[in-house]
Amino acid sequence: xxxxxxxxxxxxxxxxxxxxxxxxxxxxxxxxxxxxxxxxxxxxxxxxxxxxxxxxxxxxxxxxxxxxxxxxxxxxxxxxxxxxxxxxxxxxxxxxxxxxxxxxxx
Amino acid sequence: xxxxxxxxxxxxxxxxxxxxxxxxxxxxxxxxxxxxxxxxxxxxxxxxxxxxxxxxxxxxxxxxxxxxxxxxxxxxxxxxxxxxxxxxxxxxxxxxxxxxxxxxxxxxxxxxxxxxxxxxxxxxxxxxxxxxxxxxxxxxxxxxxxxxxxxxxxxxxxxxxxxxxxxxxxxxxxxxxxxxxxxxxxxxxxxxxxxxxxxxxxxxxxxxxxxxxxxxxxxxxxxxxxxxxxxxxxxxxxxxxxxxxx
Numbered sequence: 275x276x277x278x279x280x281x282x283x284x285x286x287x288x289x290x291x292x293x294x295x296x297x298x299x300x301x302x303x304x305x306x307x308x309x310x311x312x313x314x315x316x317x318x319x320x321x322x323x324x325x326x327x328x329x330x331x332x333x334x335x336x337x338x339x340x341x342x343x344x345x346x347x348x349x350x351x352x353x354x355x356x357x358x359x360x361x362x363x364x365x366x367x368x369x370x371x372x373x374x375x376x377x378x379x380x
Numbered sequence: 381x382x383x384x385x386x387x388x389x390x391x392x393x394x395x396x397x398x399x400x401x402x403x404x405x406x407x408x409x410x411x412x413x414x415x416x417x418x419x420x421x422x423x424x425x426x427x428x429x430x431x432x433x434x435x436x437x438x439x440x441x442x443x444x445x446x447x448x449x450x451x452x453x454x455x456x457x458x459x460x461x462x463x464x465x466x467x468x469x470x471x472x473x474x475x476x477x478x479x480x481x482x483x484x485x486x487x488x489x490x491x492x493x494x495x496x497x498x499x500x501x502x503x504x505x506x507x508x509x510x511x512x513x514x515x516x517x518x519x520x521x522x523x524x525x526x527x528x529x530x531x532x533x534x535x536x537x538x539x540x541x542x543x544x545x546x547x548x549x550x551x552x553x554x555x556x557x558x559x560x561x562x563x564x565x566x567x568x569x570x571x572x573x574x575x576x577x578x579x580x581x582x583x584x585x586x587x588x589x590x591x592x593x594x595x596x597x598x599x600x601x602x603x604x605x606x607x608x609x610x611x612x613x614x615x616x617x618x619x620x621x622x623x624x625x626x
Binding site for chain 2: 281295299
């Protein structure tokens with residue numbers, strides 16, 4: 275890796291970073307309901323929707339609409355790509371913070 | 381706004397807070413944001429283990445404790461309670477503990493679907509069916525036995541299954557502490573059974589019930605510490621280790 279690593283612009287915004295970080299705590303193959311995610315993030319529904327759409331457009335988030343009994347439910351989860359992007363982002367930020375650790379040995 | 385970086389005018393005004401689109405102030409702030417948010421999410425998405433272990437621990441401590449006091453070793457009666465009281469208290473407290481566990485589990489895991497949900501559901505079914513199975517067998521057999529042996533059989537088999545299921549839970553979630561608790565329950569059960577009627581109730585009450593109370597506190601402290609470690613070890617290297625370890 276040479277030069278400062280590029281930061282993913284989709285994740286590199288406070289609100290979406292919080293959304294992505296939260297979704298990354300779920301296990302692989304798990305999804306969370308929209309209201310619960312909203313509750314954890316303390317964001318308005320409209321606000322969260324906008325950010326989720328952007329993450330979905332980037333292919334980072336999968337939004338599934340389903341029915342739980344009779345009530346429609348929206349489930350949100352990170353895609354494989356999204357998880358990878360988040361890990362790359364975290365690594366890049368760490369590298370910025372402490373370049374010696376990542377680029378020590380030539 | 382010095383539009384030095386490509387400040388492409390975004391297509392439409394969003395109903396979002398303007399700060400939302402701002403990147404974190406600096407790399408340290410970004411990492412702190414991630415750590416805080418993940419700690420918060422983990423806290424909200426995992427049960428308070430005290431609420432999980434204490435109802436069961438108290439049920440064993442008090443329920444089996446009353447059994448020991450009323451039906452002591454060699455037919456001794458330490459406290460002259462009505463004969464039906466220990467069983468009634470034990471069953472009532474176990475049912476209450478089951479309901480509390482159900483509520484706590486539903487609250488924390490209820491709105492996450494997927495593999496974790498399936499795991500939890502199947503594990504819960506194992507408990508339900510397992511206990512139905514042993515109740516069916518013991519119900520038929522125990523009536524033909526002397527009362528003290530019948531009591532020992534019921535308690536020994538039920539506690540044994542509890543130990544085995546805790547160990548299995550440890551295997552399912554690769555949770556060392558849960559597995560250890562299962563081993564502990566299994567071992568004291570065997571020790572109590574060897575000691576015989578009366579003593580078994582004392583062992584399960586003090587070491588089993590007390591053990592669960594202690595486990596609840598230990599697990600809680602462990603979780604708190606882990607939460608702090610995620611935030612404290614911030615500029616460290618092991619990326620995402622906190623998450624993958626869970």
